[in-house]
Amino acid sequence: MSHRLFATAAIASALFATSAAADGHSCTFEAEIPDFTQEQIDALYECVADELLENYQSGDNEVAAVYREWGQAQTGPAAPGFHGGRFLNTFVNEVGYEAYIQYEEDDESFEMPVGTVIAKESYTLRDNAPRRGPLFIMTRGTTEEFPDTDGWFYSAVQPNGNPMNISQSFCHDCHGGFSFSDSLGYPAFEVRLGTE
Secondary structure (H helix, E strand, O other): OOHHHHHHHHHHHHHOEOOOOOOOOOOEOOOOHHHOOHHHHHHHHHHHHHHHHHHHOOOOOHHHHHHHHOEEOOOOOEOOOHHHHOEEEEEEOOOOHHHHOOOOOOOOOOOOOOOOEEEEEEEEEEOOEEEEOOEEEEEEOOOOOOHHHOOEEEEEEOOOOOEOOOOHHHHHHHHHHHHHHOOOOOOOHHHOOOOO
């Protein structure tokens, strides 16, 4: 076990209490989300990580089946912000990983490689226990394929593994505001690779 994982597991043990919650969650947490430290965010992820994967993969989504084999695009989950105030953890396939982790934020001509797929796990805390959120997916095509969304196709998997109906325009209304980074809203600075 790596030093980081060992430390995270120890923190999780110290911060969470086992409960027999009816919904199957075995972790509870007493702090308010705005007060979470990064260590607490990491510990919460340890509590929910296996359940997220198992549930996303219970359907037949091709991305859900493989995204954990991709590069993790941050050092750990980010504090809640976009995507409904959920905690997020980002993975990028091999096609786009190296370009993504440059975190380009000042180049209107920057474009991710066609074929890039980005998957964002999401979850939150409600009634002191983690609650699964959707697996948000962005796929980079061409502007000819997806002219209304600057070459991106948005999709998602519900926490139960079923496809989630989403509006392309709704997603792109937000992502399109990041024109200086090819519609990418990167992870928070605190969890970007190379900034520790």
